[in-house]
Amino acid sequence: MSRIGRAPITVPSKVQVSWTEDNFVTVKGPKGELSSQVDPDLTLKLEDGTLTVSRPSDSKEHRSKHGLYRSLVNNMVVGVTTGYTKQLEIHGVGYRATKVGNDLIIQVGYSHPVQVQPPAGITLSVDGVDAATKATKVSVSGIDKQLVGEVAASIRRTRKPEPYKGKGIRYAGEKIRRKAGKAGKVGGKKK
Secondary structure (H helix, E strand, O other): OOHHHHOOEEOOOOOEEEEOOOOEEEEEEOOEEEEEEOOOOOEEEEEOOEEEEEOOOOOHHHHHHHHHHHHHHHHHHHHHHOOEEEEEEEEOOOOEEEEEOOEEEEEOOOOOOEEEOOOOOEEEEEEEEOOOOOOEEEEEEEOOHHHHHHHHHHHHHOOOOOOOOOOEEEEOOOOOOOOOOOOOOOOOOOO
């Protein structure tokens, strides 16, 4: 049995969850509205502020979808109540980011600045420079967990962290496996 699929979803009082007969789920909350298609075989039930997702049988197909769609509906409920944020850090000499309007301008060692235009529902912000690591902090915020992750990954992809000096864009708290540089000759004779 899917432990994730069986877990009930707590729906706060300020959130409204509705669905159609073909399981097109719409979640409205204080931060906005999200909607998604849930597999029509699954059954949704809302009682006393808890939403449960149940499957019709124990077939492999139904078991594989049970936990997935429960998690997707839970992510929508959390998104419209608290939202999601991904933190990024820009490491490197001369590497920086600035916000111009809604867009983010990143300078990461290319001959030109890279402009990132956020899609609808995503907010980008520059949180300043960390004094200890001297890294510029950038936040990606929104109510759609998948979209927040995609935008953060595309920003990171503009200059991935390299293994020798650790320069580049990384997630906050991400550890970079460092490599030793070129050793060179030590005390050898020239021939």
